[in-house]
Structure formats: structure tokens, C-alpha cells
Amino acid sequence: xxxxxxxxxxxxxxxxxxxxxxxxxxxxxxxxxxxxxxxxxxxxxxxxxxxxxxxxxxxxxxxxxxxxxxxxxxxxxxxxxxxxxxxxxxxxxxxxxxxxxxxxxxxxxxxxxxxxxxxxxxxxxxxxxxxxxxxxxxxxxxxxxxxxxxxxxxxxxxxxxxxxxxxxxxxxxxxxxxxxxxxxxxxxxxxxxxxxxxxxxxxxxxxxxxxxxxxxxxxxxxxxxxxxxxxxx
Numbered sequence: 001x002x003x004x005x006x007x008x009x010x011x012x013x014x015x016x017x018x019x020x021x022x023x024x025x026x027x028x029x030x031x032x033x034x035x036x037x038x039x040x041x042x043x044x045x046x047x048x049x050x051x052x053x054x055x056x057x058x059x060x061x062x063x064x065x066x067x068x069x070x071x072x073x074x075x076x077x078x079x080x081x082x083x084x085x086x087x088x089x090x091x092x093x094x095x096x097x098x099x100x101x102x103x104x105x106x107x108x109x110x111x112x113x114x115x116x117x118x119x120x121x122x123x124x125x126x127x128x129x130x131x132x133x134x135x136x137x138x139x140x141x142x143x144x145x146x147x148x149x150x151x152x153x154x155x156x157x158x159x160x161x162x163x164x165x166x167x168x169x170x171x172x173x174x175x176x177x178x179x180x181x182x183x184x185x186x187x188x189x190x191x192x193x194x195x196x197x198x199x200x201x202x203x204x205x206x207x208x209x210x211x212x213x214x215x216x217x218x219x220x221x222x223x224x225x226x227x228x229x230x231x232x233x
Contacts, residue, residue: 004045005145007036009152011046012160015055015068025063026056093120093150101135101211108170109202115211116141118149121185129220131185135211158201158210166209171199173223182215193218 014020027035032043051058058064099117115135122130134154136144143161158166177191186192199212 003038004042004049007032007038007042007046008049009148009160010036011050012053012055013156015050015066016156016159020066022066022069025065028063088124088126090123090126091120091150091153092123093118095119096149098138099135101133101208101213105198105211105213106200106208107172107198108168108200109206109208111211112137112207114138118154120149120154122153124220128186128217130214130216131182132212132214134213135208137207137209140209155199155210155212162201162209165203166201167204169199169201171197173197175218178215186215186217188217195221 011020011026020026026032026047029040029043029047032038032047033040036043047056047058047064050056051064055066055068056064057067096116096118098114100115101111101117103111115137118134118136120132120134121128122132132154136154136158140158140162144157148157174196176194176196178186178188178194180190182188182194183190183192186194195216195218197212197214197216199210199214200208201210202208
């Protein structure tokens with residue numbers, strides 16, 4: 001992955017997270033080059049990449065502004081307490097190989113074609129908080145930059161590189177107790193409280209592009225949901 005593409009990934013996450021707000025100018029090329037210790041041309045290439053994706057508006061003689069609309073994000077968000085990027089976020093992949101998800105987990109959509117199975121844990125400040133099994137359709141997985149899944153959350157890669165044919169995201173959340181494998185990988189006592197999430201996204205034909213089975217430590221999981229429309233009846 002080129003340096004400017006890596007920089008574009010950082011900027012993209014800031015935009016999607018709302019750190020760089022819609023219609024607001026982003027830092028200048030000089031400021032970005034200094035902040036990330038890169039050449040000015042590298043910062044410019046990253047901005048051009050995001051402008052081509054429609055996330056930024058860049059015109060000669062004018063400040064570059066954000067065009068991405070947060071309102072396009074799902075109303076229901078389920079996140080671990082460190083789901084958002086932090087300086088101390090790291091992940092560890094235990095295996096990455098072709099494999100099919102269990103059809104019993106496909107509560108939504110239909111399995112089709114071949115999948116890449118990535119088994120990993122997410123960590124904050126060196127401590128594991130989530131273990132997951134991720135199944136990505138090979139047609140989508142092949143779009144990922146080489147080695148990107150070793151640095152970036154799979155769900156974000158699916159969103160970033162499948163934005164032109166991902167149609168629907170859904171997820172199911174249950175609460176339970178950790179089993180032996182989960183306890184070992186998360187470094188917690190057996191039968192500790194955990195939140196289990198099955199996350200699925202499909203294309204317009206209902207074919208599953210991504211199926212994730214995630215287990216979060218109960219102490220590191222929260223849900224956020226806007227229920228305003230449910231109460232205005």
C-alpha cells in the first residue's frame with residue numbers, strides 16, 4: 001500500500017467518524033504534511049484520492065471541504081468502547097484462509113460464492129477487548145489493499161471498499177458468558193459477561209458480502225441507538 005493511500009485511510013476515518021465535519025474546511029496541505037511527517041505532494045495525493053471518492057471537495061485557490069454526509073450512516077450503531085480508533089488500537093490475526101460461515105448464522109441474506117475467513121482479536125493499550133470470526137466474500141476481499149486487514153477493522157474495510165455494492169447492514173446482539181476459547185483470547189475468567197454480535201451486510205440481491213461473529217468483553221461494550229422516531233407516536 002502506498003504512503004498516500006495509507007494517509008488517505010487515516011483521513012477517511014476522520015471523515016466517517018465526524019472528526020472532519022461536513023462543509024467544514026480541513027487542515028491545509030502544509031499543516032497535514034507537518035502533522036503526519038510526509039511530503040506535501042503525498043498529502044495532496046491523499047486528498048485527491050478522497051476527492052475522487054466524493055468525500056472531499058477540492059478546488060484550486062479554495063480550501064478543501066468535507067462533502068460526506070453523516071446522515072447516510074445507519075441510525076442504529078453498535079460499538080465497543082474502543083470501536084472508534086484510538087492511538088493504542090492494535091489487532092492480531094490468528095488465521096486468514098478460505099472458509100465458509102455456518103449457514104445457521106445467516107439470519108439475514110443468503111450465502112453465495114467463496115469467502116475469506118479471518119480470525120482475529122482487537123486490542124486497546126495491549127489488552128484484548130474483542131475476538132471475532134469474519135467471513136468476507138472473495139469478490140470483495142480481493143479489493144482490500146494487501147495487508148490492510150492487519151491494521152484496519154474488517155467492518156471498516158468492507159464499508160470503504162464495498163461502498164458501491166453494499167446495500168444493507170444488519171446485526172443481532174445477544175448477551176451471554178464467555179466460553180473457554182473466548183476467555184483465553186480475551187484474558188478474562190471463564191463465564192465472564194460478554195456481548196455477542198452477528199453482523200451481516202448484503203448486496204441488493206441479498207447475497208451476503210460480509211458475516212462477522214464478534215464477542216466483546218461486557219465491560220468494553222456499549223450500544224447507541226436513536227429512538228426518537230419510536231417515541232414520537
